[in-house]
Amino acid sequence: MRAIAAIARKDLLVELRTKESVPAMALFAVTTFVIFHFGLDRDRLEGELAAGVLWVTLLFAAILGINRLFVAEREQGGFDGILMAPIERTSLLIAKAGALIVYLVALELIALPVFALFFIDQGFWDAVPRLAAVILLADLGLAVVGAMLASIAVHTRARDLLLPILLLPLTVPVVIAAAAATKPLLSVPLETSGVAKWVAVLALYDLVFGLLAYAVFDFLMED
Amino acid sequence: MIWCSAFWPTRYSTSSWRIDLESTLFGRGLKPLAVATTVLLATTLALVFFYAPNDADQGFIQKIFYIHVPLAIVALFGFVAAGVMGAMHLRTRDDSWDARSYVAIHMGVIFGVAVLATGAIWAKGSWGKWWVWDEPTLVSFLIVFLLYVTYYPLRYSIEDPQRRARYASVFAITAGAFVPINFIAVRLAENLVHPRVLNQTAGDMPGEMRLTFLVALAGIALLYVTLMKLELTSKNARRQLRRLRMLLEDERTGGAAPPPVATVPAKPV
Numbered sequence: 001m002r003a004i005a006a007i008a009r010k011d012l013l014v015e016l017r018t019k020e021s022v023p024a025m026a027l028f029a030v031t032t033f034v035i036f037h038f039g040l041d042r043d044r045l046e047g048e049l050a051a052g053v054l055w056v057t058l059l060f061a062a063i064l065g066i067n068r069l070f071v072a073e074r075e076q077g078g079f080d081g082i083l084m085a086p087i088e089r090t091s092l093l094i095a096k097a098g099a100l101i102v103y104l105v106a107l108e109l110i111a112l113p114v115f116a117l118f119f120i121d122q123g124f125w126d127a128v129p130r131l132a133a134v135i136l137l138a139d140l141g142l143a144v145v146g147a148m149l150a151s152i153a154v155h156t157r158a159r160d161l162l163l164p165i166l167l168l169p170l171t172v173p174v175v176i177a178a179a180a181a182t183k184p185l186l187s188v189p190l191e192t193s194g195v196a197k198w199v200a201v202l203a204l205y206d207l208v209f210g211l212l213a214y215a216v217f218d219f220l221m222e223d
Numbered sequence: 224m225i226w227c228s229a230f231w232p233t234r235y236s237t238s239s240w241r242i243d244l245e246s247t248l249f250g251r252g253l254k255p256l257a258v259a260t261t262v263l264l265a266t267t268l269a270l271v272f273f274y275a276p277n278d279a280d281q282g283f284i285q286k287i288f289y290i291h292v293p294l295a296i297v298a299l300f301g302f303v304a305a306g307v308m309g310a311m312h313l314r315t316r317d318d319s320w321d322a323r324s325y326v327a328i329h330m331g332v333i334f335g336v337a338v339l340a341t342g343a344i345w346a347k348g349s350w351g352k353w354w355v356w357d358e359p360t361l362v363s364f365l366i367v368f369l370l371y372v373t374y375y376p377l378r379y380s381i382e383d384p385q386r387r388a389r390y391a392s393v394f395a396i397t398a399g400a401f402v403p404i405n406f407i408a409v410r411l412a413e414n415l416v417h418p419r420v421l422n423q424t425a426g427d428m429p430g431e432m433r434l435t436f437l438v439a440l441a442g443i444a445l446l447y448v449t450l451m452k453l454e455l456t457s458k459n460a461r462r463q464l465r466r467l468r469m470l471l472e473d474e475r476t477g478g479a480a481p482p483p484v485a486t487v488p489a490k491p492v
Contacts, residue, residue, distance in 0.1 A: 152390055157380040169370035170401055173408035201408055212400050216393045219313050
């Protein structure tokens with residue numbers, strides 16, 4: 001437990017001082033919204049289109065952060081340090097996933113208001129409590145799968161090329177469920193029916209991949 | 224030599240597996256298996272064309288179902304089996320399990336190409352479009368296929384053989400667990416617009432159709448097993464050949480102490 005806290009604290013401190021990941025992710029998200037505005041030629045979005053733009057943007061922005069997740073460990077020998085320390089190796093996974101959740105929440109705190117400002121006319125703030133639940137569950141899934149895949153990709157030759165092509169198919173269920181849960185919330189007028197089912201799917205995904213990552217992570221951290 | 228001993232580092236640990244393990248890595252039984260596959264597939268084709276009735280709705284085009292659906296079922300089972308083999312590799316550290324897992328995924332991907340092609344043909348014949356997004360099984364299969372295709376770049380961008388085997392196994396397990404989750408999510412997301420023949424397997428498919436389908440399923444499954452065995456055998460033969468060549472090379476140059484002979488018992492293939 002202390003090891004997890006120490007590693008996560010280290011990561012967040014490094015991020016606070018270098019400001020490497022989150023600002024880039026946020027900038028990427030805002031720019032992508034602008035791209036979507038021109039690409040779709042739409043001033044205002046609602047329902048499924050709004051949900052799609054939001055989740056595609058968040059997912060792609062998340063990839064930026066996930067790609068950087070283990071860079072310091074690789075470049076400065078952090079993996080050896082973790083292996084030599086008398087701690088469970090899984091604590092690295094949990095700490096990294098935790099740090100990634102913090103990054104994602106920080107990203108969303110910036111990206112969501114901008115999204116609302118750019119694209120949503122009315123009723124956005126009524127949807128926020130439920131939307132926050134959907135987003136947090138999706139973040140959890142993205143963080144667990146992202147941390148696991150990042151630790152795989154960082155040990156390969158292809159590294160940042162490999163990560164997106166591994167991550168995107170695996171996170172399709174997250175996008176399906178999160179976008180489907182967001183669609184009624186961003187409809188005019190606001191609906192809530194059908195949200196619960198998709199929240200359950202997200203929770204199931206988080207549970208399965210959380211347990212799976214926990215089970216296999218040891219094998220990624222040998223030698 | 225390091226490469227060879229890294230790939231086959233241990234003799235199989237438990238004797239109860241030995242027979243089974245060796246027989247899948249060597250050519251024994253390959254011929255009868257191939258003959259059985261050929262007979263069964265020929266029977267399947269005969270049944271499909273001369274025995275099974277034309278579908279009342281879709282007519283003749285529906286007969287592609289007897290190839291398409293078994294291919295898909297076998298490929299998906301192969302993917303899940305590859306996950307189990309990956310888990311066996313992680314548990315036993317026996318690299319032959321990694322080889323099996325690799326070949327299972329490899330064959331699954333090849334079958335997957337056939338599934339997508341036959342699915343597109345069926346969609347064109349039946350609904351007039353090469354691709355439809357409201358067919359959840361097809362869409363799920365595409366996503367699973369896209370995931371498994373990334374197995375190759377992952378595997379080939381790791382140089383250390385042990386790490387490669389371990390990471391490939393972790394991928395196989397993760398992706399194997401992903402298969403059902405993905406099907407649940409996609410199935411929920413689609414409104415079931417089209418009546419699907421697969422649903423009828425449980426219920427009201429006529430007897431002739433069901434028999435044909437089951438024979439086709441058995442034939443395709445046998446084809447998968449035969450191809451898998453064939454590739455494992457040839458991989459193993461190639462590896463042994465390379466090892467012997469290196470041994471010869473060492474002898475000729477009078478190299479250092481000879482490595483242990485026959486990490487894998489040499490047998491006729």
